[in-house]
Amino acid sequence: GAVVSQHPSWVICKSGTSVKIECRSLDFQATTMFWYRQFPKQSLMLMATSNEGSKATYEQGVEKDKFLINHASLTLSTLTVTSAHPEDSSFYICSAVWREGFRDTQYFGPGTRLTVL
């Protein structure tokens, strides 16, 4: 159980285009999902918290108009990188919170490598 998928696994796009990344919890419902960004040889940097049925909460310094998050259902959250530029190239990882009783555990998706030319 607790499987999280992400699509696409990698994407290459031209500067100025928008890219949508999907995060799905396959065998459980996730009220909360998180989006992270990871640079090479660095730790995971939380970008935003995605809650089903409400607006995402962004971390300080993350542009909400650039990184649009939509938590459309209890199993799907999407991250859209709008007007992407080379500096947006990174590894984007989502996680979904599995609630078991009163205990919550985060499980991660496989990540999406975005390259902006």
Place this chain on the structure above:
Amino acid sequence: GENVEQHPSTLSVQEGDSAVIKCTYSDSASNYFPWYKQELGKRPQLIIDIRSNVGEKKDQRIAVTLNKTAKHFSLHITETQPEDSAVYFCAASTEEYGNKLVFGAGTILRVKS
């Protein structure tokens, strides 16, 4: 806010030896401490976690200890194997913040055979 420091940044051990990675946290309200293993280009995988109501948890070759008074927790891997080579991240969170995790900087573990 919470700050998590992790040491060492790199660790090389001989196959069969033990490896210990340590983390300290700043927010005394933190009560959940997971450890994730990440292989190159792959997702972080939860390997063990501990909540503040216990001081130690063990799962086969992996154990985690927690000292709430000193605000530090450690990952112990015994009888290391080459497949244990990866980056390990510690994290801390408080339930009231929706389980938002604050990660340490990571430790590159190399197990030499």
